[in-house]
Amino acid sequence: MRGNTVKICLFGCLVLLVTTLSAQGSRCSEIQPFCAGNGEFVFPNSNQLVSDVVAGESGPDYGCVEFPRYPSWFYLQIENSGDLEFLISQSENEDGSGEALDVDFVVWGPFNASDDYCSDDALSEENHVDCSYSDEAVEIANINNAKEGEIYIFLITNYSELPGYINLQQTNNDANAGSTDCNVLNGVLGSDRVVCGENETTLNAEAQEALSYQWLVFDENQGDFVIISGETNAELRVTATGNYQVKIETADGESEDSVEVSFYDKPKIKEPAESIFVCEQEGVADLTEKEYELISSNIDENDQNIYEVEYYESQDAVELRNRIEDPTSYNVEGDKIVFARIVNLVSGCASDVVEIQLDFRAFPQAIFQENYQVCVDRDGLFAQELVLGEDLGKSYQYAWYNGDKLVSEEYDLYLFEESANPNYTLVLTEEFTGCEISYSTTIEYLSGPSSMKIDVLRGDFENTWNVEVLAETTTGHSSTYEYCLDDGDFTSATIFNNISRGLHKIAIRESGGCGEILTEEFTVIGYDAFFTPNGDGFNDQWRITQNADYKVLRIRIFDRNGVFVKELDPEGTGWDGTVNGELLPEDDYWFNLEYVNFNSSSRHNFSSHFSLMK
Known part of the structure; x- marks a missing residue:
C-alpha cells in the first residue's frame, strides 16, 4: 500500500550525517529514511518521555529481540552494491558522553520500492538479515551482498527506556563496500499519519518555487491513484482514511510524494465503579484487577488483546509518559488516587485519563500488649x-x-x-x-517461691560463716526473687557473708510481689575448719563451739572413707587428733553432730568436714 512513497519519502523530517533528528517513527507505518554517507547519523531515541509506543507492534517477527522496547523504525536504500557494516550505539548525550544505554536492533530485507515492506509477510523470519539482543550499548549490524536499489528495514530499540541519542555509522569503507542512497531523504508530506478521535487533518505540501499542485488518492478498485477534483492548493483537508499523493510542478520538473492517513476512534475508558482495596498488612495493590472493567466499553473477549492499559501516579506523570513500572505490585501507604488510560495497540491511539481510587484499609493499632x-x-x-x-x-x-x-x-x-x-x-x-x-x-508466668535451699559455707578464721540461699519454683516460670536475712533489707544477692553462729532467719519473695513471702530458720554451727596438733600451743585442738541458741548433744568423727574414728564429749576441750594415744595422719575428716534448737525445741543433725594438718 505504500506505492512510490519510498522513492520520494519524507522531506524535512530527517537531516543527514551529524545533524540531530527532531523525531523518529515509532511504528513501521511511520517509518523514516536514513542514509549513512561518510559520517555519523545521530538522532534522539524513542523513550518514555516522548513516545506513546512502549513496545513493538504485534505482527512482525522480531527474531532475537524478545522485548522490542521503545522502537524506532528506519529504512535505507542501496546505492552501490556490496557489503555494509554499521556501528549502532546509544548514550545519554548527543556527543556520545554520559551513561551508556542498552540498544538492540533487527534488520529485514531485501525489498523493492514497490513492496509493502511494513506488512507482517515482509517483516517475517524468512526476511531476517541481522539481529542482536545483547545488553551492550554498542552493536554491529551487517548487510552482506546488498544490491543496488534494494531496501532494508531497520528496527532500533531502546531497552533502557531512558532518554538519550542513537548513533549509526557505516564502518566499512573499502573498495568492495556497498553504500546507501541519500536521495531517499527528499519528501514533503512527512511520515504516515494516524489521526485519533478527530474527523479531519490537513496535509501540507508547500514547496519553494512550486508552480502547481495536484492531489490524488489511491483507488482500491482501480489499483491506482486518481485525481481529487478541484484540489490544487498546497494544503489538502482530509476526512477519510486513505493513501494520498501530491504532484508538485516546478520550473525544474515534477516531483511527487505520498502519505498514508488513517483515522481511528479514541478508545473508550470506563471509570471503575468501586475502589481497589489495599490491605494494610500487605501494603500492595494490584492495579490490573480493574483492567477488564476499564476496557469493557470497547471490546468483546476476542478483541481484548489489542488494548493495553497504562497506569500513572499523577497527571504530570501522564504528560511525561512516566508509567508505573509494575502495576501488579504497587506499594501503597495510605488512600491514594492513581490514573489510567487505554492504548489501542493497532492504532496507537490513547483514551482519556480516568482516576482509580485506592482505599487503604488501616486497622487499629495494637489493642493489647506484646x-x-x-x-x-x-x-x-x-x-x-x-x-x-x-x-x-x-x-x-x-x-x-x-x-x-x-x-x-x-x-x-x-x-x-x-x-x-x-x-x-x-x-x-x-x-x-x-x-x-x-x-x-x-x-x-510468675510464681512465688515454693521452697528454698540453704547452704552454710565456711567463712574466715574468726568464727564467721557465709550462707547461700536459692529459691525453688515451678519449672517454666520466669520469676525473679529477692532475699532477706534476719529482717534486713531485701536484695537480689543470694549469698550473705560474715554470718555469726547461732539461729538465723531467711525470707524470700518474688520481686514483683507475686505470691507469699516464704521464711525459714537455720542454725550456723561453729567449728574449726582445720587444726595443727603439733604442740606449739596454737590450734592444737579441734572443737565445736556452743551457743545460747542451740545445745550440741553428740559429736562423732569419721575418716574420708566414712570409717568411724572417735566420739567426742560436747562439753570437753575438743580433739587433739589422736586415737588411743597415737596421732592420726594429715587428712580431711568428717564429723556429724546432733543438736537441739532452743527456739523451736527441735532436734537436728549437722555434718561437715575439717582438716588435720601437722
Missing part, C-alpha cells in the same frame, strides 16, 4: 483473671489462637489458668474487604 506477666499459684491458676482484646465493631471477625489452636471467636478472650503454650494471637478480619491483620502476645 507481653504480659501473670502471677499463678501452685495449681496454675491466675491470681487475677486476664482479659485480652476489645470490641472493635461488627465489621470485623475475630479468631483467637493459642499457638495453632483456635480457642475463641469472640472479640475478647478471658484467661484464668496457665497454658502449656504461652503465645496467643488474634486474627482480625474486615468482613467487607477480607483484609486481615494479626496481633500477638506472650504471657510470662
Whole structure:
C-alpha cells in the first residue's frame, strides 16, 4: 500500500550525517529514511518521555529481540552494491558522553520500492538479515551482498527506556563496500499519519518555487491513484482514511510524494465503579484487577488483546509518559488516587485519563500488649483473671489462637489458668474487604517461691560463716526473687557473708510481689575448719563451739572413707587428733553432730568436714 512513497519519502523530517533528528517513527507505518554517507547519523531515541509506543507492534517477527522496547523504525536504500557494516550505539548525550544505554536492533530485507515492506509477510523470519539482543550499548549490524536499489528495514530499540541519542555509522569503507542512497531523504508530506478521535487533518505540501499542485488518492478498485477534483492548493483537508499523493510542478520538473492517513476512534475508558482495596498488612495493590472493567466499553473477549492499559501516579506523570513500572505490585501507604488510560495497540491511539481510587484499609493499632506477666499459684491458676482484646465493631471477625489452636471467636478472650503454650494471637478480619491483620502476645508466668535451699559455707578464721540461699519454683516460670536475712533489707544477692553462729532467719519473695513471702530458720554451727596438733600451743585442738541458741548433744568423727574414728564429749576441750594415744595422719575428716534448737525445741543433725594438718 505504500506505492512510490519510498522513492520520494519524507522531506524535512530527517537531516543527514551529524545533524540531530527532531523525531523518529515509532511504528513501521511511520517509518523514516536514513542514509549513512561518510559520517555519523545521530538522532534522539524513542523513550518514555516522548513516545506513546512502549513496545513493538504485534505482527512482525522480531527474531532475537524478545522485548522490542521503545522502537524506532528506519529504512535505507542501496546505492552501490556490496557489503555494509554499521556501528549502532546509544548514550545519554548527543556527543556520545554520559551513561551508556542498552540498544538492540533487527534488520529485514531485501525489498523493492514497490513492496509493502511494513506488512507482517515482509517483516517475517524468512526476511531476517541481522539481529542482536545483547545488553551492550554498542552493536554491529551487517548487510552482506546488498544490491543496488534494494531496501532494508531497520528496527532500533531502546531497552533502557531512558532518554538519550542513537548513533549509526557505516564502518566499512573499502573498495568492495556497498553504500546507501541519500536521495531517499527528499519528501514533503512527512511520515504516515494516524489521526485519533478527530474527523479531519490537513496535509501540507508547500514547496519553494512550486508552480502547481495536484492531489490524488489511491483507488482500491482501480489499483491506482486518481485525481481529487478541484484540489490544487498546497494544503489538502482530509476526512477519510486513505493513501494520498501530491504532484508538485516546478520550473525544474515534477516531483511527487505520498502519505498514508488513517483515522481511528479514541478508545473508550470506563471509570471503575468501586475502589481497589489495599490491605494494610500487605501494603500492595494490584492495579490490573480493574483492567477488564476499564476496557469493557470497547471490546468483546476476542478483541481484548489489542488494548493495553497504562497506569500513572499523577497527571504530570501522564504528560511525561512516566508509567508505573509494575502495576501488579504497587506499594501503597495510605488512600491514594492513581490514573489510567487505554492504548489501542493497532492504532496507537490513547483514551482519556480516568482516576482509580485506592482505599487503604488501616486497622487499629495494637489493642493489647506484646507481653504480659501473670502471677499463678501452685495449681496454675491466675491470681487475677486476664482479659485480652476489645470490641472493635461488627465489621470485623475475630479468631483467637493459642499457638495453632483456635480457642475463641469472640472479640475478647478471658484467661484464668496457665497454658502449656504461652503465645496467643488474634486474627482480625474486615468482613467487607477480607483484609486481615494479626496481633500477638506472650504471657510470662510468675510464681512465688515454693521452697528454698540453704547452704552454710565456711567463712574466715574468726568464727564467721557465709550462707547461700536459692529459691525453688515451678519449672517454666520466669520469676525473679529477692532475699532477706534476719529482717534486713531485701536484695537480689543470694549469698550473705560474715554470718555469726547461732539461729538465723531467711525470707524470700518474688520481686514483683507475686505470691507469699516464704521464711525459714537455720542454725550456723561453729567449728574449726582445720587444726595443727603439733604442740606449739596454737590450734592444737579441734572443737565445736556452743551457743545460747542451740545445745550440741553428740559429736562423732569419721575418716574420708566414712570409717568411724572417735566420739567426742560436747562439753570437753575438743580433739587433739589422736586415737588411743597415737596421732592420726594429715587428712580431711568428717564429723556429724546432733543438736537441739532452743527456739523451736527441735532436734537436728549437722555434718561437715575439717582438716588435720601437722
